[in-house]
Structure formats: C-alpha cells, structure tokens
Amino acid sequence: MEFLLNTLTRQLKGKILLNEPLSKHTWLNVGGPAEILFIPKDLDDLKNFLNHKPDNVPFYIIGGGSNLLVRDGGIKGIVIKLDSPYFRQISLSKQTLICSAGVKNTSLKKFLIQNQIGGLEFLCSIPGTLGGSIKTNAGCFGQSISDVLESATVINAEGQIKTVSNKQFNFSYRSSNFPPDWIIISLTLKADHGDPNQIEQKLKEQMLYRKSNQPYNAKTAGSTFKNPQGQKAWQLIKLSGCENLTIGGAKLSEKHCNFMINTGNATANDLETLGNMIIERVKQKTGITLEWEIQRLGQKDEVSD
Ligand SMILES: Cc1cc2nc3c(=O)[nH]c(=O)nc-3n(C[C@H](O)[C@H](O)[C@H](O)COP(=O)(O)OP(=O)(O)OC[C@H]3O[C@@H](n4cnc5c(N)ncnc54)[C@H](O)[C@@H]3O)c2cc1C
Known part of the structure; x- marks a missing residue:
C-alpha cells in the first residue's frame, strides 16, 4: 500500500489519506479505517485515478455516510469520497x-x-x-x-x-x-x-x-430495514418485542424503532448484531424476513467476532 500511496500521491491532485478512520465519515460514527481515502480534486483527477489504479486493488465510493454501517475492521483498498468544491x-x-x-x-x-x-x-x-x-x-x-x-x-x-x-x-x-x-x-x-x-x-x-417523528441529531443511518410490501418495518419490530433490545452501545430509537442508534460507545459489530437479532426475531414471530436498508460494508474486526 505504501508503494501505491506514493505512486498515487505523485499522479493525483486531490487529498489522499492513509488509514483514515471511516467513523469520521459516517453518521453512525462507527467503522474502522480505509486503507486509503481519496478525495479527488476534480473529474480529471478521478479519471486519472481510475486509469492508473492497479486492477487488484478494490475501490468503494461513499457519499455523506448517512446510510452506511462500516464494519470495525475497516475497508481494504481505496475509498473515494467526492467532497471537493468541484463536486458540489x-x-x-x-x-x-x-x-x-x-x-x-x-x-x-x-x-x-x-x-x-x-x-x-x-x-x-x-x-x-x-x-x-x-x-x-x-x-x-x-x-x-x-x-x-x-x-x-x-x-x-x-x-x-x-x-x-x-x-x-x-x-x-x-x-x-x-x-x-x-x-x-x-x-x-x-x-x-x-x-x-x-x-x-x-x-x-x-x-x-x-x-x-424521528431521532434528530442522533448517531443513526436512517431506516434500518426496508418496509416489506404492504407492511411497516417498525410495526413488525414492535410486534416481535424487539423495540427495547440493546447490544453494547446499540439500541433502537424511542421515537421510531426502525432507526438504530449509536448511543455513544457502540461498535459496528454491536449495531450489526442488533440488526441481525431483530431480523431473526421478526422472522420467528411473523414469518417475514426484514431486509437491511442500511448499506453494510467492510471487514469485521477479528476481536469482535
Ligand atoms: C436521520 C436520517 C434520516 C434518513 N431519512 C431517509 C429518508 O427519509 N429516506 C431515505 O431514502 N433515506 C433516508 N436516510 C438514509 C440516507 O440519508 C440516504 O440513503 C441518502 O441518500 C444516502 O446518501 P449518502 O450521500 O449519505 O450516501 P452514503 O450513505 O455515503 O452511501 C449510500 C450508498 O450510495 C453509494 N454512493 C454514495 N455516493 C455515490 C456516488 N457518487 N456514486 C455512486 N454511488 C454512491 C454508496 O456506495 C452506498 O452504497 C436517512 C438517514 C438518516 C441518518
């Protein structure tokens, strides 16, 4: 990665950050580091990056991080964020x-x-x-x-x-x-x-x-699950007795139980485990399988497995 970083730094005009904590870039405020976070200066810079990037290094694009649950082990490869004035x-x-x-x-x-x-x-x-x-x-x-x-x-x-x-x-x-x-x-x-x-x-x-009606100024990523056809995810969560479940620092919002909240010290693993537990309980109670609306990406931290 050091070699790639040096090459990219020479070729690109935008910001390149090594081991950048993605918790700083997600609303849930969790997530391990991106090996490299690249903020292209403009479209030419982004194009240049894509033309020179080695095929074996994966890349991911993130926006405002408001729909993301980045796992604690972070993201191997390059994360791109269109956060320069050119892209605004x-x-x-x-x-x-x-x-x-x-x-x-x-x-x-x-x-x-x-x-x-x-x-x-x-x-x-x-x-x-x-x-x-x-x-x-x-x-x-x-x-x-x-x-x-x-x-x-x-x-x-x-x-x-x-x-x-x-x-x-x-x-x-x-x-x-x-x-x-x-x-x-x-x-x-x-x-x-x-x-x-x-x-x-x-x-x-x-x-x-x-x-x-929704948590405001909270560490959340919006609706945790999609509404199944003809149903409301929050009603299924309530019906299955999940609204008061907590794991570590992860809980559901008291205002809207389809919003998962990081109360301050949650890990990505806490949040994902809570979500998966809800899916299981709702399935057992109602026969309906909830589908994540939050996009989950990255690697699990070996310690939290
Ligand atoms: C309090 C709160 C309320 C919310 N309410 C709603 C709501 O009412 N309705 C709703 O739909 N969502 C809601 N959300 C979820 C979220 O805001 C939306 O999904 C939003 O569109 C995500 O945009 P983002 O830039 O933050 O994307 P991110 O969360 O950064 O990424 C989301 C997905 O988009 C991809 N992506 C991001 N940028 C690009 C790009 N330039 N090119 C290609 N792919 C890209 C990412 O790879 C990822 O897969 C809410 C979230 C919060 C925190």
Missing part, C-alpha cells in the same frame, strides 16, 4: 437542475427558494448527498429520487464517462440496478416552477415532521 456545484439549465454528486441534499434548500423551483423539497430533508441517493432510490413524503431524476452522468471503473437515463436504473422501492463499479458524477433533475413562499412552507413542515 449546482446550476440551472432551462427546466432542469444540474447537480454534482457531492451536493448535500440539505444545501439545495436555498437554491430552490431563490430560483423558485418546486417539487424537489422532499430531497432537502434526506441527509447525505445527491450521488448517494441513487443506489437506494432515496425518498420520503411520498416521493423518491426516481420521480424527479432525468438522467445521471457516471464514470465506470475504466474511467469511461456516460449519461444514463432514469429508465436504465430500473428503480423500485429503495432499490436500483446500479452496478457497484459506477460512480455518479452528476445528476439532472426536473425543475418545475414553484412559488417561493410555498416552497419555504413545505420545507419547514417536512423538517418539523422529521424532528417530531
């Missing part, structure tokens, strides 16, 4: 909004009000980045990114750039057929005209709803 641009073109993948959903708010764009308010209350919203077809308040996405520009592992239409992602509830080696660079969203007062009002109402 927003522009308006005719009836569309063009956003770089690293744009934080929350930072859309001001732009929507100033430019009188309606229909995208729901995105602003989802933590994380626009790039991170595609894989799981993120959504809330009755809308998903698939309802407002026209196309996305992606770069693949070979450094080839292409534009992918909404249809090609084959979106469904919290899912898409997104290949693991694609990196979203930017998204084109529908931008309908909206009244700025109504936009502001909607944004306020949605934020208020979240603050009253």
Whole structure:
C-alpha cells in the first residue's frame, strides 16, 4: 500500500489519506479505517485515478455516510469520497437542475427558494448527498429520487464517462440496478416552477415532521430495514418485542424503532448484531424476513467476532 500511496500521491491532485478512520465519515460514527481515502480534486483527477489504479486493488465510493454501517475492521483498498468544491456545484439549465454528486441534499434548500423551483423539497430533508441517493432510490413524503431524476452522468471503473437515463436504473422501492463499479458524477433533475413562499412552507413542515417523528441529531443511518410490501418495518419490530433490545452501545430509537442508534460507545459489530437479532426475531414471530436498508460494508474486526 505504501508503494501505491506514493505512486498515487505523485499522479493525483486531490487529498489522499492513509488509514483514515471511516467513523469520521459516517453518521453512525462507527467503522474502522480505509486503507486509503481519496478525495479527488476534480473529474480529471478521478479519471486519472481510475486509469492508473492497479486492477487488484478494490475501490468503494461513499457519499455523506448517512446510510452506511462500516464494519470495525475497516475497508481494504481505496475509498473515494467526492467532497471537493468541484463536486458540489449546482446550476440551472432551462427546466432542469444540474447537480454534482457531492451536493448535500440539505444545501439545495436555498437554491430552490431563490430560483423558485418546486417539487424537489422532499430531497432537502434526506441527509447525505445527491450521488448517494441513487443506489437506494432515496425518498420520503411520498416521493423518491426516481420521480424527479432525468438522467445521471457516471464514470465506470475504466474511467469511461456516460449519461444514463432514469429508465436504465430500473428503480423500485429503495432499490436500483446500479452496478457497484459506477460512480455518479452528476445528476439532472426536473425543475418545475414553484412559488417561493410555498416552497419555504413545505420545507419547514417536512423538517418539523422529521424532528417530531424521528431521532434528530442522533448517531443513526436512517431506516434500518426496508418496509416489506404492504407492511411497516417498525410495526413488525414492535410486534416481535424487539423495540427495547440493546447490544453494547446499540439500541433502537424511542421515537421510531426502525432507526438504530449509536448511543455513544457502540461498535459496528454491536449495531450489526442488533440488526441481525431483530431480523431473526421478526422472522420467528411473523414469518417475514426484514431486509437491511442500511448499506453494510467492510471487514469485521477479528476481536469482535
Ligand atoms: C436521520 C436520517 C434520516 C434518513 N431519512 C431517509 C429518508 O427519509 N429516506 C431515505 O431514502 N433515506 C433516508 N436516510 C438514509 C440516507 O440519508 C440516504 O440513503 C441518502 O441518500 C444516502 O446518501 P449518502 O450521500 O449519505 O450516501 P452514503 O450513505 O455515503 O452511501 C449510500 C450508498 O450510495 C453509494 N454512493 C454514495 N455516493 C455515490 C456516488 N457518487 N456514486 C455512486 N454511488 C454512491 C454508496 O456506495 C452506498 O452504497 C436517512 C438517514 C438518516 C441518518
């Protein structure tokens, strides 16, 4: 890795961090280190990296880390994060909004009000980045990114750039057929005209709803499990008597029991074990198998096995 690090440092312009703790980059605040964390300066830098990266070194892309449970043993290989100003641009073109993948959903708010764009308010209350919203077809308040996405520009592992239409992602509830080696660079969203007062009002109402019904300012990664068809995951969790389960520093939110919380000293293993225990108990009680909505990645720490 040292050799690779030196080579990359010579060839690339962005930030390269060795053994970077991923707990610093995830909302759950857990996770071992990335062998290398690369923050490309711009698209050329990212392309250059993909063209020079040895085939035997895996790479992973992360966004705001709001949907991630990185295991305690960390991630072998290279983790890429589109966190430089180049990847945080927003522009308006005719009836569309063009956003770089690293744009934080929350930072859309001001732009929507100033430019009188309606229909995208729901995105602003989802933590994380626009790039991170595609894989799981993120959504809330009755809308998903698939309802407002026209196309996305992606770069693949070979450094080839292409534009992918909404249809090609084959979106469904919290899912898409997104290949693991694609990196979203930017998204084109529908931008309908909206009244700025109504936009502001909607944004306020949605934020208020979240603050009253979901954990706020907590170490969480959003919904732990997807809602099975015609069912609510939180109801199944309650019905199976799991809402008060705790493991180490991992527990379920008192406000919404489908949100797992790191109370402060949880390990990734605590959180994953709690999740798996819930899956087992819900299956025993109801016959339904809950599916993780949180993306889990990385290696288990040998000590915690
Ligand atoms: C308090 C809270 C509330 C939440 N509420 C909701 C909600 O209402 N609805 C909802 O859908 N989700 C919700 N979430 C989950 C999360 O915010 C969303 O899934 C969000 O879209 C993840 O974006 P991110 O940038 O943080 O991605 P990450 O968590 O970093 O990554 C998520 C996935 O996207 C991939 N990814 C990230 N960036 C890129 C990129 N540029 N190119 C390709 N792949 C990429 C990663 O590899 C990973 O597989 C919530 C989370 C929290 C903490």
